[in-house]
Amino acid sequence: MGSDNGDGNNPAQCRVREVLDLVADKWSLYTVSYLGDGPRRFTELKRGIDGISQRMLTVTLRGLERDGILIRTVYQVMPPHVAYELTPMGKSLLPATAPLIEWTSQHLARIDQAREEYDKRSLAQPLAVAR
Amino acid sequence: MGSDNGDGNNPAQCRVREVLDLVADKWSLYTVSYLGDGPRRFTELKRGIDGISQRMLTVTLRGLERDGILIRTVYQVMPPHVAYELTPMGKSLLPATAPLIEWTSQHLARIDQAREEYDKRSLAQPLAVAR
Numbered sequence: 445m446g447s448d449n450g451d452g453n454n455p456a457q458c459r460v461r462e463v464l465d466l467v468a469d470k471w472s473l474y475t476v477s478y479l480g481d482g483p484r485r486f487t488e489l490k491r492g493i494d495g496i497s498q499r500m501l502t503v504t505l506r507g508l509e510r511d512g513i514l515i516r517t518v519y520q521v522m523p524p525h526v527a528y529e530l531t532p533m534g535k536s537l538l539p540a541t542a543p544l545i546e547w548t549s550q551h552l553a554r555i556d557q558a559r560e561e562y563d564k565r566s567l568a569q570p571l572a573v574a575r
Numbered sequence: 576m577g578s579d580n581g582d583g584n585n586p587a588q589c590r591v592r593e594v595l596d597l598v599a600d601k602w603s604l605y606t607v608s609y610l611g612d613g614p615r616r617f618t619e620l621k622r623g624i625d626g627i628s629q630r631m632l633t634v635t636l637r638g639l640e641r642d643g644i645l646i647r648t649v650y651q652v653m654p655p656h657v658a659y660e661l662t663p664m665g666k667s668l669l670p671a672t673a674p675l676i677e678w679t680s681q682h683l684a685r686i687d688q689a690r691e692e693y694d695k696r697s698l699a700q701p702l703a704v705a706r
Contacts, residue, residue, distance in 0.1 A: 468599050468675060512689025533685060540678035544599060547671035554664060558643025 471496055471504045473541050476530065479514060480538045483529035513537060602627055602635045604672050607661065610645060611669045614660035644668060 474493050478484065484492070490501055505528060508514045513534035517527050530538075605624050609615065615623070621632055636659060639645045644665035648658050661669075 468601050468604055468679075470599050473599055510690050510693040511686045512693075533682060533689075536682075537678055540674040543671040543674055547668055548599075551664060551667075555642045558664075559641050562641040562643075 471500055472508060473545065475501075475504050475508060476513065476534060476537055476541060477545060479528060479530045479534070483517075483527045485525055485527050487525075489528065508534070602631055603639060604676065606632075606635050606639060607644065607665060607668055607672060608676060610659060610661045610665070614648075614658045616656055616658050618656075620659065639665070 471493070474496070475489065478489060478492055486501070486505075489505070490496065490498060493501065496504075505514065505516070509516050509528075512531055514528050514530050517529070519525050519527065602624070605627070606620065609620060609623055617632070617636075620636075621627065621629060624632065627635075636645065636647070640647050640659075643662055645659050645661055648660070650656050650658065
């Protein structure tokens with residue numbers, strides 16, 4: 445391994461990871477992909493993204509808004525509501541996330557099988573300690 | 576929103592998210608992308624994936640092994656060591672992660688700018704409460 449092969453403190457590489465940390469998590473991927481169909485209210489997102497908690501959705505939306513991936517619009521009607529929609533930059537993220545979501549759904553069965561085999565092996569023999 | 580649009584307890588959708596939870600995190604993406612160049616020892620990965628802790632690398636590698644994405648081989652030499660390499664399924668994941676990593680590095684500057692503007696706006700006005 446050369447010392448310049450990701451070994452040092454490459455600031456650009458650090459930054460990429462910092463942003464990936466936000467964008468590359470399942471809730472962000474799901475939210476962005478869900479908003480790909482058009483603007484949505486908070487309650488619609490909450491209902492549509494199966495399994496997300498109110499707090500996690502709030503945190504995810506705020507992170508994506510801060511990164512300029514979505515816009516939050518407050519409608520001062522009665523009752524007031526808020527809608528979220530992708531910015532042009534957010535829309536450009538869609539094709540970048542699609543292959544990962546696609547790959548995952550295509551490989552579910554094989555991953556299941558791999559997990560089952562791994563768990564059987566782990567039961568059969570104690571964990572090796574060498575790294 | 577129709578009630579069949581991700582609204583219910585679609586088991587397949589749940590499973591996709593469960594797997595995405597593992598695959599779609601920055602450390603997994605980095606580890607898979609790093610192993611795209613060929614097999615690596617634990618110490619090489621630790622050195623090469625800037626910022627990862629020993630424990631996080633261990634957890635990440637174990638998860639990816641369990642999912643059938645990499646193979647862990649113990650070499651019984653002195654001193655013993657372990658090498659990690661992508662399985663054929665792991666290799667098929669590479670092209671699916673590349674666009675997200677690529678998108679992130681291309682949009683770093685614009686995301687930085689968006690964050691700066693967001694933080695300025697947040698300072699200027701208190702958080703709205705309406706969702």
